[in-house]
Amino acid sequence: MGEYTTNYSLYKPDIGETEWGDKVNQNFDIIDSELFENRSDIDNILNNIIPSLQSNISFNRNQIDQIKKEILTMALKILMNQALLNAETKDFYSIVADVITPEYPYGYKNTFEEIPSVWYEITIDNTNNANDLTDYQILLEITNDPQFFEDCSYDQKYLEFYDEDKTTLLNHYVELWDTVNYNAKIWIKVPSIQANSTKKIYLRINKGRTEDLSNGDATFDFFDDFEDGVIDTSKWTVISGDWVEENGYLKGTGDGSTYARKTIRVEGVCLKNFVAVMIWKVSQEDCLANFIYRAQSTNIETADRYWARIESRSDYGQGIHMLKEVGGSETDFGNIIPYSEFAQFKKLIVKVFENKHYYEVEGVGSATITDSSIMNEGYFGFQTEKYSTFIEIICIRKYTEPEPTVSYERQAVTGDYVTVTFDFSEGIDKLLITVDSDCENVYYSTDDGATWNLINPDEETLLSETVYSIKWKFENATYMNGYAFITW
Ligand SMILES: [Ca+2]
């Protein structure tokens, strides 16, 4: 959470050396000192109490934000009303409490009903695909779009993705966030995309957000970046050999003399059609690394299975090989993607759909085989042979063909407004407002926002009856400084 900065500012009007002017100034001073004296309590609530509550509760965050606003609203109202009750003049009220925080960049008024947000509509075109897709990860790709980054204030923590109802929050993962070249890659897990149809989901850029929602575990079918130094046993089972998590990668070590396969298996995830992305390497020549998939039992060392191999032996053709073992008989499909930088981290992308297996080493090359020996879903994992294999990250998502295409469009920012409510126990029958703002229009309401009436600033407006609460609305305001006068 950004540090909350107190900035209560009362703007005294220039009212000259008159008797009522002195009373007005006195009124201002009372409000000002009340706000000032109580600001540490408000700061404490906003900076300490609420954030600790917020960090412990991952759900209902919007509700907590709402409570936070209400607490601030209450605090300001109490202070103001107390100051006003102490005032002797009935001729003139002027009230401003202008609190600027990172979360409320437009200032905080008595009632702040809406923080302006920018929305993007994301269109998922699945018209060419005959399959219903469930919990499918789509890629939102932003390419050289300065407006997008400006809308986000260059900060990925403001991203919130919503389903078509604009209410159900969707999980996402930010793979790339390049504020220099204005590029981003964001994966979003979409609960349901119907066959042969087009679907809309939404991005809200919420400047009120203080915690980044990007989450690989929640977004992908499987994800591990090996960053915490401990092998997560809810994700992995060591079958053989020495496997550790260190320096941000998973490391498996062989016996140093033979090609005995040392194996680690993923728990609880079976895959048929998928994309696996891994960044991996081997320690040296004569070390082999295997990515096993569609293994037909949890004993992935011996089950019928496919695997991609980093082959580093000079006599066998260095590079990525594709292999299978069916009925105890092993087949190497060949030296498919040749490369010799096997001791440097490279990104391998494996796309498997039905009988088609596509392998790609980023920046090196790609190859495809067609094989229908094993058509059932199965387990997956890694092996190292002889020396050490390192895996920096692995990420698995669903795959279909053809994949849906994704496009996005910025939506017009409409209806954004700031409202302020002032209550007057003695009633008023005349309005005049002066405000320093870039708002497009100012409205007032005497029925708590049910009806809005346009008002011209600096012009007196007579009310048809005495009212006790006035709500002001400032349309499309990006800043709100200055003061409101209400007279009778
Ligand atoms: Ca870990």
Ligand SMILES: [Ca+2]
């Ligand atoms: Ca890592």
